[in-house]
Amino acid sequence: MPVTPTYPGVYIEELPSRVRTITAVSTSVTAFVGYTARGPVHRPVTLTSFADFERRFGGLAANSPVSYAVHQFFLNGGGIAVVVRVASGAEAASVVMRSRLGDQPGTALTVTAREPGTWGNGLRVAVDHATPTPDGTFNLQVSHAGGSAETFTDLSMDPAHPRYVVDVVNAGSTLVTVASGGDPRSRPEPVGTLSRPLPPEIPDLSGSLEVAIGDRRWTIDKLWVDGQDGPKPRTPVEVALLLERKLRALPDDVGSRTFGAARVTAVGRRLQVVAGAADPATVLHFGGSAGGALGLEGSPNVTAYALGDERDIEGQGKGRRGKDGAAPRHTDLIGTESGKTGLHALRDVEDVNLLALPEVCEMSDDHMVAVLAAADRLCRDKRMVLLVDSPSRWRTLDAARAGLPTLDVARSDHAALYFPHLHLADPLTGRLRAFPPCGAVAGIMARTDGERGVWKAPAGTEARLAGVRALTVPMTDPENGLLNPLGVNCLRSFPVVGPVVWGARTMAGADVLTSQWKYLPVRRTALMLEESLYRGTKWVVFEPNDERLWSQIRLNVGAFLHGLFQRGAFQGASARDAYFVKCDAETTTQNDVNSGVVNVVVGFAPLRPAEFVIIKIEQMAGRIEA
Known part of the structure; x- marks a missing residue:
């Protein structure tokens, strides 16, 4: 704020800084979309460990490839995962709590498990009237066989009451939701037997x-x-x-x-x-x-209101059993953009960089291509990279080469294809089992980004696959050479080193396509820069469009890029060779200014991986002394 001098002396005025820091966005937050045993449906949940996944989604399940992919993600160094549960035919358990009060005694409350699945059949609700006003309010305790418990006290059936049961429970419970039967004079009967007043x-x-x-x-x-x-x-x-x-x-x-x-x-x-x-x-x-x-010879009731119990016992209304549902159809996995279901549930999530769909590899070719096409559109809109698992039916090198053309319609510089699948010991049975590699590969990307940076290719002898016993299709160097030029990232196993990721190309990285986004680290670095600059320059909007603004843009964007250059993100011996920022009267003409447009041109020299190392050896002839 400007100082108004009124007395002789020294005045201090703080000036706003012209530097607005641009921070690099995350690069390895991975979204997993598919079937899990429990959890909210079509709602993204952010997790930071597999223990979080066990609490929210029930842990490993034999019929849930997503659960194993998340497990492998964290096992290989992943830090943050976003899981979207998609389950066909999943239903939530519920029960009706009856009342003998009101003009038409009947339903007082309907209690429904907050998340669909058979886990809700283990929910129990107890009711008592031990409140300061026992004639008008009640207490409600919700518990689960797994140990979770919640208590809500002094509840009322009156919508005008500050402790209205629907408002209090639905806002505070992580286990259930409730719906009122409509009569504010009704009240759920207490469990057990309630005597007459002594x-x-x-x-x-x-x-x-x-x-x-x-x-x-x-x-x-x-x-x-x-x-x-x-x-x-x-x-x-x-x-x-x-x-x-x-x-x-x-x-x-x-x-x-x-x-x-x-x-x-x-x-x-x-x-x-x-x-x-x-x-x-x-x-x-x-x-x-x-x-x-x-x-005590009055009106006995159930020991507890049991969600999912279909028996009509005493004062408890007939419940409805919860169902886990089944693996999603391809249409369920794609979902709808208007309803924010399936893949589109991720549209409102700010920080997601990688997308894994471990169930797609089991689908037919037509369904797989449809899902991959929808996922590619989402990745382009959200600046993400899709990790594509090779179909499980590619059990030989010839099958992979013959089946690759079916994926041509889904080729994209926002996707990377990995072959073959992994053999790991199933933690549930102890036996070896084949798994799609997307979860493990996403974990390696997260680990590499943290240790070296997104500009380092997530491949090589450092990209070891933790816990992998073998690969479903072992390959030699010449066999690897048949797939690499086609844009397929191979997983290899080497003596001493063990199984590793041995490819870093996008699906647009086939040699015949000559794409500038051939290499995965170049594509991911560019996406990181785009998202970082998109978020870090929002302050520019509605600022006066003149040279002072342009110089501020050059200063802030240049400072961001220079920080990356010092960390080794770009090639070049000097900053001049590594990047440039141009925003002046040449990029933004008077016509642009009149139209409210400011144009900023940013260039960078990406680091490309040393994919082929050629060592030339020659024999030296002995020197002839004169």
Whole structure:
């Protein structure tokens, strides 16, 4: 802010810097699209380790090539992955929670697993009315057999209430979503058996208590025995403790905790009795003089509301089982741009550089080409590189050479093809199994980018494939020489070194195409520069279009490129030989200025890999002394 001098002395004024730092974007964030055992459908999830994948998507699954590809990605040095689950026919588990209140007693809440899949069948929901206002609100606990648990307290069915159940649960739960039945006076019935309100003076409890589960019955001759069970209970809490102790003393079946883990809670002046069984259909029914005195012969309910349980048990409505679905069809994998499904779910993700589709190699030629064409369009729009696995049916060198023309329509400088597949030990079975290489190759790219930079070819003796026992098609040098000129990146195995990536070309890198984007590191370096400059020059928009702006652009872009040059990103002995930035009256004419356009020309001298090393050896003739 300009200083206004008012007194004799020294004034300090801070001036804004003309330098706006341009930062290089990430280069190795890899997106995996395909079937997983669980997880959100058509929603990108960012992961930083395989442990994250296990928590969000269920870990390795024999019918999920994506799970193995992600595992190999992190095993080979990958740092960040974005996974999009696509599953045909996947359904979420749900259950209806009924109410006996309102004008038309019926559905109070419908609880649905947040993510489709059979994992949702392990979800359990418990309800109690132990709140500060037990006549109007309720508590809801959600748990899963895997150990996850969530608790939501003091919920209301009234949409105007600050603790409206739909708003609170849907915003805070990672396990379920809920939908109201519509009647604000309804409320889900508590689990177990809820007694009638106890009178101010606790009734006589010296009578018998009958407990029944189906056709089986147990009898406690006296619920309270004077001189044996201590003083007579005088509060609902004391009654709850007595009843719980008596129930837990009843004999359980072997391996059962129906009575051993029974819970009795005082809810205001009511008692809530819940069996300790895992089966929600284990409902306790009470009778006898003590049961009548406590008002327990009322309306028993399930032990817990079980998502996916299709039985209509007591107060629980019939549930719907979750389904994992099946491997996606090619149309599901492609998805729709308007619905942001399939591949197009990645359109809203900012930082994605590599795309892996490990399921495509099992598709027919027509379906594979359709998916690759859609993926190539996405990669061009998002400045990404598609890692293409060779079809699994290419089990010989001749099969690869014969099948390569089917991929000609998908040839692109935004894609790289790798052959053959990898033999690794399946962690689930311990047996050797063939896997597509995209996950391992993406991990090597990430490792190479971190150690050397995106301008270093992700190939060579440093690009070792971790955990790989063998390759499905071993190759010799002459055989490798048949595929390399066609733009196929071969995976080779060498003595001592082991399996490595032995190619660094794009699919447009066939010799006959003479593409300027022949080499993968050149293409990826250019994409990094494009995205970095695209993001780093947004400040230019709406600035006054004159020489002062042009000089600032030259200064900032030049500083960014010079930093890369010092790291060895470009060839050339000096900065003048490595790059240039031109933005002046020659690139931006007066007509451009009148049209609101500023033109910036950036050039760089890319590093190309030393693909062929030729050593010439000759014999020296002995010198003849005179």
